[in-house]
Amino acid sequence: MKQAHFVARHEREWEQFAQWLDARAGSPRSARAARAWRGMRDEDMPARYRRLCQQLALARRRNYSPVVTARLQELMQRGHNALYRPAPPRWRRALEFLLADFPRLVRAQRGCLWASAGLFVVSTVAMYLAVRWRPELIHSLFDPQQLAQFESMYDPAAPDARLGRDSGSDLAMFGYYIANNIGIGFRTFASGLLAGVGSLLVLVFNGVIFGAVAGHLQGIGHGGPFWRFVAGHSAPELSAIVVAGAAGLRLGLDLVAPGRRSRLDALVEGGKVGGKLCLGVFAMLLFAAFVEAFWSSIGSIPGPVKFAVGGLLWALVLGWLGFAGRGRSVTAEPSPLPPGRQRGSAA
Amino acid sequence: MLDTFREVHTPEGVALRLPAAGPVPRALAWLIDLGIRFGVLGASSALLGVLGNAGIGVYLILVFVMLWLYPVVFEAMFDGQTPGKRAMELRVVSADGAPVGWLASFVRNLLRTVDALPLGYGFGLAASLWDPFGRRLGDMVAGTLVVHAPRLRMTSTPPVAGMHAPAHPLRPEEQLAVIAFAERAAQLTPERQEELADIAEPATGARGELGVMRLLGISNWLLGR
Numbered sequence: 097m098k099q100a101h102f103v104a105r106h107e108r109e110w111e112q113f114a115q116w117l118d119a120r121a122g123s124p125r126s127a128r129a130a131r132a133w134r135g136m137r138d139e140d141m142p143a144r145y146r147r148l149c150q151q152l153a154l155a156r157r158r159n160y161s162p163v164v165t166a167r168l169q170e171l172m173q174r175g176h177n178a179l180y181r182p183a184p185p186r187w188r189r190a191l192e193f194l195l196a197d198f199p200r201l202v203r204a205q206r207g208c209l210w211a212s213a214g215l216f217v218v219s220t221v222a223m224y225l226a227v228r229w230r231p232e233l234i235h236s237l238f239d240p241q242q243l244a245q246f247e248s249m250y251d252p253a254a255p256d257a258r259l260g261r262d263s264g265s266d267l268a269m270f271g272y273y274i275a276n277n278i279g280i281g282f283r284t285f286a287s288g289l290l291a292g293v294g295s296l297l298v299l300v301f302n303g304v305i306f307g308a309v310a311g312h313l314q315g316i317g318h319g320g321p322f323w324r325f326v327a328g329h330s331a332p333e334l335s336a337i338v339v340a341g342a343a344g345l346r347l348g349l350d351l352v353a354p355g356r357r358s359r360l361d362a363l364v365e366g367g368k369v370g371g372k373l374c375l376g377v378f379a380m381l382l383f384a385a386f387v388e389a390f391w392s393s394i395g396s397i398p399g400p401v402k403f404a405v406g407g408l409l410w411a412l413v414l415g416w417l418g419f420a421g422r423g424r425s426v427t428a429e430p431s432p433l434p435p436g437r438q439r440g441s442a443a
Numbered sequence: 444m445l446d447t448f449r450e451v452h453t454p455e456g457v458a459l460r461l462p463a464a465g466p467v468p469r470a471l472a473w474l475i476d477l478g479i480r481f482g483v484l485g486a487s488s489a490l491l492g493v494l495g496n497a498g499i500g501v502y503l504i505l506v507f508v509m510l511w512l513y514p515v516v517f518e519a520m521f522d523g524q525t526p527g528k529r530a531m532e533l534r535v536v537s538a539d540g541a542p543v544g545w546l547a548s549f550v551r552n553l554l555r556t557v558d559a560l561p562l563g564y565g566f567g568l569a570a571s572l573w574d575p576f577g578r579r580l581g582d583m584v585a586g587t588l589v590v591h592a593p594r595l596r597m598t599s600t601p602p603v604a605g606m607h608a609p610a611h612p613l614r615p616e617e618q619l620a621v622i623a624f625a626e627r628a629a630q631l632t633p634e635r636q637e638e639l640a641d642i643a644e645p646a647t648g649a650r651g652e653l654g655v656m657r658l659l660g661i662s663n664w665l666l667g668r
């Protein structure tokens with residue numbers, strides 16, 4: 097068939113398809129609202145799209161000119177994008193993720209999680225003991241100015257002062273904790289791509305700093321205010337860093353030992369898991385920043401209340417990570433489609 | 444063909460052609476985005492500075508949003524295009540050609556941390572030069588690809604100017620060249636048209652203006668008008 101005949105025969109279809117794409121493909125939500133549409137019906141779209149694909153294949157096979165093939169190619173790509181775009185995020189889904197999927201995903205990374213927690217806890221405790229045993233060790237980590245700053249932040253002689261900060265209002269510190277801590281959480285995961293070494297270093301480094309500061313302040317008698325400050329937000333913050341570290345270690349393992357998958361496939365899988373874990377870490381650190389800025393810093397609340405709240409938060413976080421989402425499967429995701437084409441929502 | 448097209452076969456059995464973008468346009472797009480981000484932060488710091496301490500808090504949250512969420516939100520909500528990518532006519536797509544999702548966009552932007560190492564996106568540059576499709580490390584892990592997405596400039600249909608049979612049968616690639624000439628003729632100067640048509644003298648049997656007319660006629664004959 098000559099090109100001109102081919103175009104004349106199918107042109108109307110292509111125009112209808114293009115009109116449908118212009119009017120309806122952009123946003124399914126507004127498309128549902130607009131009932132006055134008189135063009136191609138929505139339910140015909142997949143069939144028309146497949147027809148268009150066949151016409152494009154024919155046009156290419158017959159060496160038709162770019163005027164036809166480029167036009168069909170463009171229509172086809174737009175149709176493909178409309179047909180295979182990911183579903184829009186839903187609030188309900190976000191809740192399900194936080195209450196069930198995320199804890200489940202964390203438990204699924206059991207090995208990396210223990211390794212990550214082990215690295216952090218061991219380096220913290222070791223450094224704490226080391227500084228208690230040899231107080232001068234602290235000077236190899238911090239210069240005197242920094243130390244003076246820490247000491248003034250947790251000075252038991254100034255009971256009315258805000259704990260854990262030398263200046264700044266609650267809101268300013270909330271912003272600071274968000275910008276700083278969530279960034280650290282994300283970097284802990286991402287640096288795992290360096291064969292896991294990055295995450296390992298971040299975990300150990302944070303453990304060493306935390307342990308050293310704790311040991312030093314305990315040693316000079318500033319331990320009370322320090323623990324009162326830390327108790328509240330320690331549960332969400334420390335466990336979030338451990339989870340982020342586990343995600344990073346998992347990514348590193350996928351790079352180093354992909355098993356029977358190709359290295360790239362393993363990384364893509366690790367990336368998906370890590371990305372989801374980071375979403376949860378984001379939520380945890382957001383909560384931690386809130387607690388740290390608006391609760392932990394209140395100096396006038398007595399120690400027992402602080403520790404009780406801290407313990408409660410630890411119980412809640414560990415209970416949530418350990419038990420949420422067990423039992424009934426909220427969102428089992430059976431995927432009959434081959435990998436790589438699992439998403440798909442018709443407009 | 445030596446090119447950076449990535450062909451992805453859709454379930455419908457046709458190939459999506461994804462023209463992978465190299466490091467230079469992507470770096471330019473990144474610089475544009477960087478300018479926008481700094482612009483927004485600069486403007487807001489001037490405004491929020493009035494509010495004192497509370498302003499600092501809001502400003503720091505804004506810093507976080509600009510650093511980590513800006514690319515994700517734009518890529519996921521605006522068809523894989525941040526403003527910088529839109530300006531450079533680039534687009535992030537999933538490796539199978541589908542639009543990029545929230546999670547994939549989140550992962551590829553988290554891993555900028557690693558791509559930016561040791562400094563100035565060194566790892567990212569090395570990876571994108573090594574990879575046949577110019578992907579940086581974050582793209583590999585997220586399963587995404589940055590492609591050129593030029594706004595389509597429709598080539599005009601060739602003018603109908605009679606029909607003319609070629610002096611001798613044309614080979615398929617010659618037919619394609621003749622049709623391509625006819626479709627592009629409107630964008631060429633008359634002198635250039637004649638110059639090109641003269642090459643096809645064996646088929647048209649004429650030179651100069653007549654050669655152009657006959658070549659357009661051959662194209663119409665081939666297209667079947």
